[in-house]
Amino acid sequence: MTTHEITTTRMNPMIDPGMHIWGWEIPVYLFLGGLVAGFMVISGYFLFSGRFQESRHVTCFRAPLTGLILISLGMFALFLDLEHKLYAWRLYTTIKIASPMSWGAWILVLVYPAMAIMALIHLPDQKHLPIRVEFLHKLSQSLRSHEGLAKTIGAINMLGGAILGMYTGVLLSSLGARPLWSSSSLWLLFLVSGMSATAAFIHMVAPTKAERELLAKADNGFLSLELFVLALYLIGLATTSDVHADAVRLLISGTYAPVFWIFVIGVGIVIPLGIQILAVNHKVKHTSIPPLMVIAGGLILRFVIVMAGQHSHWSNAHGL
Amino acid sequence: MNSISRRKFLKITGTSAGALAAARALPSLPFANDALAALHEEQGEVTTIPTYCDICFWKCGAIAHVKNGKLWKVEGNPLDPLSRGRLCPRGTGGVGAHYDPDRLRSPLIRRSVRGDEEWTAVTWDEALDHIAEKMLKIKEQYGPEAVALFSHGIGGNFLKHTFKAFGSPNISAPSFAQCRGPRDVGFRLTFGEDVSSPERTDIRNAKCLTLIGSHLGENMHNTQVQEFADAIEAGASIIVVDPRYSIAASKAKYYLPIKPGTDLALLLAWMNVIVSEKLYDADYIAQYGFSFEEFSQSIAQNTPEWAYPETGIKPELIRETAREIARYRPASLIHPGRHVTWYGDDAQRSRAIALLSALLGNWGRKGGFYYPVSMDLPGYPYPPYPKSEKGKVDNPNQKYPFAHETITTGIREATISGEPYPIKGWWVYATNLFHALPNEQDTIRAIQNLDLMVVVDVIPSEIAGWADVVLPEATYLERHDDLNVEWFRDPFISIRQPVVKAPDDQKPNWWIAREMANRLGLESYYPWEDIEEYMQFRLEKGGYSFDSLKEKGIILGERQPNYFDEGVPAEFPTPSGKIEFYSLQLTEHGHDPVPVYKKPDDPPPGYFRLLYGRAPVHSFSRTQSNRVLMDMMNENEIWINADIAARWELKSGDRIRLKNEDGVLSNLIKVKATERIRPDCVYMVHGFGHTSKGLRFARGRGASDSQLITRYKVDPLMGGTAMNLTFVTFEREA
Amino acid sequence: MSRYAMVIDTKKCVGCMDCVVACKTENNVPEGYNRDWIVQDVMGKFPDLHMEIRSERCNHCDEPPCVHCCPTGASHVHERGGVVLVEHNKCIGCKACLASCPYDARFIHPDGYADKCTFCIHRVEVGLLPACVSVCPTHCMYFGNLDDPASDVNKLLNSRSHHAVLPEAGTKPHIFYLT
Structure with a gap:
């Protein structure tokens, strides 16, 4: 038997012995980004399909508004992660085509007006608002009266959401030095996972049974798709090269395997999917438990991918 | 240090020769070399001052850069023959000595029990007065011999002077009985001369280089490592004998993973092959050798087959490497x-290398051992000691x-026993x-007997922790020391x-030595006020320019013969005047005239022989509070064979x-x-493995081999302490 | 046109770390951080071993992922010699470049910006060698222009067998190791 011993004298903080440049902030940011992307797509869809006239859908106002809050939280998490915070404004002095981080900065800027205007289309009753904002209501009515415009706004949000969702995956997959991330299906995984989390979220908070049912069905679709995309992602990496196969091993049999199998696959996808299938078939009641599991699973997925990805490496200098 | 008389060589003709040599010594860069000034303008006001390094005792010429006063x-100083313009990592990291946050800052007097x-x-006055009073009292009671000095490096020259006065x-240093002593004795017994330091090894011209436990590259004596790289580049055949696959081993054509303690068996077997196959230089031996016949008879039994079970090196490999050599x-x-104080037969093993x-x-001869030369610089005229x-x-x-x-451990023994005098x-x-x-317990016992x-x-080393009075010295970057008139190739x-x-109240050694002498009534031994006065006197008397030396850091002499064929007379200051293959001196004192191999003890089951060595970024135990060097390596590791570890x-x-076998436990490692x-x-x-409270950063990092070395053997020829027996x-x- | 590169003779390198120390003092690299480092790569079973010693640092790649992924343009390829540099006042500390580097050659300086080897461009511009090269006691490091056929680096690359680290990562690294 021959052995291979590699000794390095380098000991840089956050880099050695294993990379740990990103803590909780980036997974949270990616998760919230995916969630908000889902909000944009689903709310946009409701808008596009003309359902915004039906006031019972939470998707019409509360979802975009919640999205605005969540994306702000996400950006704040990202900001917390920056090491050179005083220079954050530098993001907006340039557009770097090759840098997904740069697109992301600009996408986030566009997400705000898109969601804000979508929220405006269906404002709740005056009595639910703390202050009277007459001009907003006028604006809202005016938007609703132009159905074509409203549908366009819906379409823009669907598109913007899709881009945002994809971006959260591309951000990682563009960093080719981390084999676990260098997959062409990571954007799809994060997009689908974002959609399923959003569906679960709306499922949970929707006031009417019909909406809950609708979203639960949608969620089941997204979760099934997510399982498929996950399989695609893992198989794709495992068959790329031994470096990538090593990286996948981190998830399926390595350090991160317990979390991956139990929380991401089990708690996050398979169990809630099973419960929700029973629920939509009226075998069990709709509860908040499966959607909470899906949301938690989505968050944990981002954590696992971000953490394991940092440990995946081209050389085995870090003792994979 | 060396009492052998050596040939003195010509003076240089002044600065022009130095400047010429400087131009030759400049490395050829792919870019213009004169733009340093521009960089300095860009980066702040930079001044450069030449000096020589003291992180180890090689004394490489250096140029210190001071930017905006810091x-x-x-x-490296490109003029310097030792560094050839390139320092080793320790020298490059020398700045850390100046900035060391744990260094000693003012004189200290003990106020509790020793240790x-x-x-x-x-204040310095209080400290020095206190010491002078005690020294005079000891002198009065026991005689001046009752005060001993342990001093390592050129920095101690003036203290030695004060002591002799x-x-x-x-006056002793561990560099003899704990380091290179056996080697120099083995070579003296054979050739009549020491290998000395810097070693007179002509590595760069060697076509075949054999290293026995020498880990060049980890042992970072600058010139040797540079020449080692030269030899590699020139395609020299390298043979490395070491129980550990050292850096040098990775460069070797032949790596011989010898069983520790059996090097002499290998050496004898090599000689046996070379003699029996008549591969030796018959003319050279005929001309310069003494009693070659007796020698060849005494190693006749030491065949590779005999050495195989001892060393673990296969007979074919021994033969092949002997022929290669x-x-x-x-x-x-x-x-x-x-550092060859290993197994107790060290002087004889070194003699086998000499043979x-x-x-x-x-x-x-070229590619072997050259004859070092030195410049003729008059000493300062002091009254006789x-x-x-x-x-x-x-x-x-x-x-x-x-x-x-002088044997350090001999002084230690006398301090414990009071014999032959206290x-x-x-x-x-x-x-x-x-x-x-x-055996640190013996050191403590001896210290407890002192007045x-x-x-x-x-730095606040462990030994400083046991002092009654600690005197903080300025680092080499903050002080003058004696002129280095080196014995070297050039x-x-x-x-x-x-x-x-110096950042605080630290003083240079020459000042301490002089102040001490003045307090001991030895003023006449320090007729000069300031060391510059001393240097100027010597240089001017020798016909050299002090200003030029201050400016360039180096005065080069002219190239002199280094080999017999260049005109060095082949003289061997042995009793026979020849190379002593068979030593009657040894016989007279009851020792083997030709080295005889003795089996080393094997470790008991579950135990392993403790070997130790150097790292390229540290010097002994004196650089572990240098934060630049600690940033490179801040603890040592215990190397264990992978199978054993498993x-x-x-x-x-x-x-x-x-x-260890006496139950002494090391620090965590x-x-x-x-x-x-x-x-x-x-x-x-x-x-590593410092315990001194004052070494706040270094303390507790890694383990100390010396703490574990409680058992040792003494070389019967020269009193060296063999320390690879733990x-x-x-x-x-x- | 110039494209700077380093050629390092692993046969001569003893891994003494002088290059690392010199970089630290020259560039005032903070304690605990390294712009360059030594790798000892040992293959085999005792006593039949082979060891390669490499002084490693940023490879100043022709296809630098760290430059591509930088959202602000702080990481850039300098016109002089194609050296990859970071403009501190443009860097937001997002660490994408750290993640993008297959060599892990970058780190976040305690002041918040991404930092790494600069090939000592401040020295090179005034005709000096990078500090690591200029100090190496074994003279195992060579620095020069890949676009100049007469440069030392080209001569060595043409006459000796060599390899780069992780060429399969596709970044076209500019540090070559003679074997």
Whole structure:
């Protein structure tokens, strides 16, 4: 038997012995980004399909508004992660085509007006608002009266959401030095996972049974798709090269395997999917438990991918 | 240090020769070399001051860069023959010595029991008056010989002067009995001369280089490593004998993973092959050899087949390497090593290396051992030193007949026993005896017998912790020291001069020595006020320009012959005047005239032989508070063979303690499970595992080999302490 | 046109770390951080071993992922010699470049910006060698222009067998190791 011993004298903080440049902030940011992307797509869809006239859908106002809050939280998490915070404004002095981080900065800027205007289309009753904002209501009515415009706004949000969702995956997959991330299906995984989390979220908070049912069905679709995309992602990496196969091993049999199998696959996808299938078939009641599991699973997925990805490496200098 | 008389060589003709040599010595860069000034303008006001390094004792010429009044970096002096413009990592990291946050800052007087490290900061006057009073009292009661000095490096020159003036001959350094002594004795017995330091090894011209336990590249003596790289580049055949796959081993054509303690068997077998196959230099031996016949008879039994079970090296490989060594003679160099106090037969093993060298005819020949030269610089005219009636204390009745330097452990023994006469005062300069001498309990016992214990150091070393008075010395970057008139391939003089001011109340050694002398009534031995006055006097008397030396850092002499064929007379100051293959001196004193192999003890089951060595970024135990160097390596590791580690369920990064056969436990040390070492021994870098409270950063990092070395053997020829005899086992933290 | 590169002779390198120390003092690299480092790569079973010693640092790649992924343009390819540099006042500390580097050659400086080897461009611009090269006691490091056929680096690359680290990562690294 021959052995291979590699000794390095380098000991840089956050880099050695294993990379740990990103803590909780980036997974949270990616998760919230995916969630908000889902909000944009689903709310946009409701808008596009003309359902915004039906006031019972939470998707019409509360979802975009919640999205605005969540994306702000996400950006704040990202900001917390920056090491050179005083220079954050530098993001907006340039557009770097090759840098997904740069697109992301600009996408986030566009997400705000898109969601804000979508929220405006269906404002709740005056009595639910703390202050009277007459001009907003006028604006809202005016938007609703132009159905074509409203549908366009819906379409823009669907598109913007899709881009945002994809971006959260591309951000990682563009960093080719981390084999676990260098997959062409990571954007799809994060997009689908974002959609399923959003569906679960709306499922949970929707006031009417019909909406809950609708979203639960949608969620089941997204979760099934997510399982498929996950399989695609893992198989794709495992068959790329031994470096990538090593990286996948981190998830399926390595350090991160317990979390991956139990929380991401089990708690996050398979169990809630099973419960929700029973629920939509009226075998069990709709509860908040499966959607909470899906949301938690989505968050944990981002954590696992971000953490394991940092440990995946081209050389085995870090003792994979 | 060396009492042999050597040839003195011509003076240089002044600055023009130096400048010419400087132009030659400049490296050829792919870019213009004169734009340094531009960079300096860009980066702030930079001044450069030449000096020579003191991170180890090689004394490489350096140029310190001071940016806006603060020490910035230290580079090699291109004029310097030792560094050739490139320092080793320790020299480059020398800035860390100046900025060391843990360094000593003012004189300290002990206020608790010895070793407690409780101090009162005092003024220099208080400290020196206190010491002078005690020294005079000891002199009155026991004679001046009762104060001994342990001093390592050129920095101690003036203290030695003060001691000789005081009347004590007991001046010693661990560099003899704990380091290169056996080597120099072995070579003296053979060729009549030492290998000396810097070693006279002509590595760069060697076509075959054999290293026996010498780990060049880890041992970072600058010139040797540079020449080692030159030899590699020139395609020299390299043979490495080491129980550990060292850096050097990775460069070798032949790597011989020898069983520790059996090197002499291998050497004898090599000589047996070379003699029996008549591969030796017959003309050289006929011309210069003494009693070659008797020698060949005594090694006739030492065949490769005989050596195989001892060394673990297959007979074919022994034969093949013997032929390889002989093939390139005389440019075939067997490196004699430096720290060679290993197994107790060290002087005889070194003599075997000398004998093998003699067979190859490489002494005085290109690619072998050259003849070092030096410049002729007059000394300062002092009054004669008083003659000691009692003589030296370390080696009563010439117990170790071939010890030509003072034995540190001999002084320690005398301090404990009071025989042949009592020693009541110790001065320790720049040598951390707790890490240098084996069996620290003996060192403590000796110290407890003292009336006065003074330590001069830059950092609060372990030995400083046991002092009555600690005197903080300025670092080499903040002080003058004596002129370095080096014995080397090329003759030169170099200067050490202050680059920056000492940050606190630290003083240079020459000042301490002079102040001390003045307080001891020895004013007449210091007719000069300031060291610059002393230097100027010597240089001008020798016909050199002090200003030029201050400006350039180096005065180069003219190239002189280094080899017999260049005109060096082939003289061997042995009793026979020849190379002594068979030594009647040894017979007279009851020792083997030709080295005879003795089997080493094997470790008991579950124990491993503890070997130690150097790291390229540290010097002994004196650089572990240099934060630049600690940034490179801040603890040592215990190398354990990967299979053994697996058997003990240890993996790299685990922290264990080592326990020796006397039950002494080491500090926690990190495991390095590696293929790079034999299964019967373990290895660590020397100098770590500090315990001194004052070494806030270094303390507790890694383990100390010297703490574990409680058992040692003494070389019967010269009193060297053999320190590779410790067996350790592993203790896991509960 | 110039494209700077380093050629390092692993046969001569003893891994003494002088290059690392010199970089630290020259560039004032903070304690605990390394712009360059030594790798010892050991293959085999005792005593039949082979060891390659490499002084490693930023490879100043022709296809630098760290430059591509930088959202602000702080990481850029300098016109002089194609050296990859970071403009501190443009860097937001997002660490994408750290993640993008297959060599892990970058780190976040305690002041918050991404930092790495600069090939000592401040020295090179005034005709000096990079600090690591200029100090190496074994003379195992060579620095020069890949676009100059007469440069030392080209001569060595043409005459000796060599390899780069992780060429399969596709970044076209500019540090070559003679074997």
